[in-house]
Amino acid sequence: MVSSSKPKVLFIAGTGRSGSTLIGSLLGTVRNAVAVGEVRFLWERGLIANQTCGCGEVFMNCEFWKEVLARVEQSVDGFDPERIAATLAKTVRIRRLPGLLYDGADLDVMVRESIYEVYESISAISSNAVIIDSSKLPTYAMLLAEDARIDLKILHVVRDPRASAWSWMRGQRGANSAAELQIVDEQMDRFSPLKSSLLWSLWNTTAKNVFGSGDYQLLRYEDFVERPRETIVNTSRFAGLDVRDEIFTGPDKAILELSHTVAGNPNRLHRGLTRIVSDDEWHSAMPRSSQLLVTAITRPVLRSLGYSTRSAR
Numbered sequence: 001m002v003s004s005s006k007p008k009v010l011f012i013a014g015t016g017r018s019g020s021t022l023i024g025s026l027l028g029t030v031r032n033a034v035a036v037g038e039v040r041f042l043w044e045r046g047l048i049a050n051q052t053c054g055c056g057e058v059f060m061n062c063e064f065w066k067e068v069l070a071r072v073e074q075s076v077d078g079f080d081p082e083r084i085a086a087t088l089a090k091t092v093r094i095r096r097l098p099g100l101l102y103d104g105a106d107l108d109v110m111v112r113e114s115i116y117e118v119y120e121s122i123s124a125i126s127s128n129a130v131i132i133d134s135s136k137l138p139t140y141a142m143l144l145a146e147d148a149r150i151d152l153k154i155l156h157v158v159r160d161p162r163a164s165a166w167s168w169m170r171g172q173r174g175a176n177s178a179a180e181l182q183i184v185d186e187q188m189d190r191f192s193p194l195k196s197s198l199l200w201s202l203w204n205t206t207a208k209n210v211f212g213s214g215d216y217q218l219l220r221y222e223d224f225v226e227r228p229r230e231t232i233v234n235t236s237r238f239a240g241l242d243v244r245d246e247i248f249t250g251p252d253k254a255i256l257e258l259s260h261t262v263a264g265n266p267n268r269l270h271r272g273l274t275r276i277v278s279d280d281e282w283h284s285a286m287p288r289s290s291q292l293l294v295t296a297i298t299r300p301v302l303r304s305l306g307y308s309t310r311s312a313r
């Protein structure tokens with residue numbers, strides 16, 4: 001059955017270690033929404049590297065993605081995942097940002113159609129559900145925004161850059177099972193405070209400047225952990241979703257469902273009752289010199305997003 005309306009995508013924009021995986025999973029439990037993780041990594045980490053899907057299966061054994069990709073392969077002439085992965089890696093990198101802003105992406109037809117057909121196929125097999133895409137990278141969102149066949153809304157998630165920097169410094173946590181450990185192994189990235197601060201400033205400024213005047217909502221992670229239920233209800237409404245408030249069993253407790261998510265941190269495998277708690281370990285554990293460095297680099301953007309420019313101690 002071919003869906004008659006445009007695929008609807010709620011794109012979570014921002015930077016790593018900002019809580020986007022959990023927010024994406026929660027939104028995916030709302031009726032008529034489907035959380036699919038970071039779709040920009042579908043080719044590289046999914047189809048080529050065969051990493052772990054949010055359902056716990058390796059990608060090639062996941063029935064959901066098998067069905068999506070069979071449809072894509074059928075619809076696109078010369079379908080070539082390796083070429084899509086290589087093109088995307090090149091197109092969304094920082095140095096391409098000026099070109100993207102002024103000239104657009106200039107993708108070839110096979111790549112453009114494959115990306116579109118992924119969203120079209122997810123939409124068709126999910127009864128035209130709102131697709132929650134946690135790809136984060138604003139340059140990838142710009143590629144989607146160029147395609148008028150996609151109905152795109154941007155949820156810009158920001159977190160205090162000192163908390164994000166600390167999370168990058170201390171490494172990935174939260175593995176409770178073999179599948180989660182596998183994900184930690186697959187994603188060993190660690191960023192220095194300098195690198196995470198520069199990326200935080202650049203990508204958050206880009207997300208706000210490029211999308212801020214359109215179909216856009218800004219969400220601070222700190223507001224989300226303070227009022228999880230209220231935040232998810234408001235954001236769901238922004239996404240045009242029927243809110244099923246009962247996914248929350250209390251103001252800060254929700255029931256997560258199985259999802260087929262590509263990439264993202266190990267908590268995307270969590271299901272069942274989940275408590276949303278604030279992680280402010282950086283206040284006490286992050287070296288003061290690192291706090292000062294991150295604050296100095298991100299200062300102009302911190303202010304514009306409503307954060308204090310004081311360090312914690």
Ligand SMILES: [Zn+2]
Nearest residue numbers: 053055062260
């Ligand atoms: Zn799966």
